[in-house]
């Protein structure tokens with residue numbers, strides 16, 4: 001996994017960009033946000049569903065993208081479903097379209113393939129130097145009355161799970177991706193905090 005992450009991030013730098021966030025390599029029931037820390041010896045198992053998610057930053061402008069790679073039949077269904085859901089959402093994306101309408105078309109497409117949308121992972125608006133800004137793009141017919149705005153940038157991120165899944169992801173430790181928040185005052189650290197591994 002470290003080799004894949006290093007390869008992706010190395011190529012981004014070679015091509016003149018910078019990784020916008022650590023390359024995520026998430027396997028099977030891990031939906032997103034696992035990045036192998038230094039020294040991680042884990043490998044990608046056979047018969048798995050692997051999500052590779054990475055972003056590129058140039059001069060503060062950010063692209064956010066992901067692909068699913070699988071050697072399983074169930075994984076192929078998931079992959080086709082999310083790809084078709086993305087296509088359907090992009091087809092209707094335009095200024096003034098409600099984000100809930102995008103969520104609805106994503107949900108309907110996924111349901112047609114017999115898989116379930118993940119409710120609590122969403123796409124998002126992207127601003128310069130700000131990966132998660134402004135509105136969220138839901139994967140279900142939910143959300144507020146927010147609408148797409150001309151000139152703004154959005155990441156549309158359909159996430160799906162097999163029908164027996166709950167459609168809700170949970171946070172598990174260890175967290176391997178951190179974000180430096182320069183807007184908030186630093187909270188006091190405790191000796192415990194000092195012992196957390198760097199990632």
Ligand SMILES: [Co+2]
Nearest residue numbers: 064124155157
């Ligand atoms: Co994203």
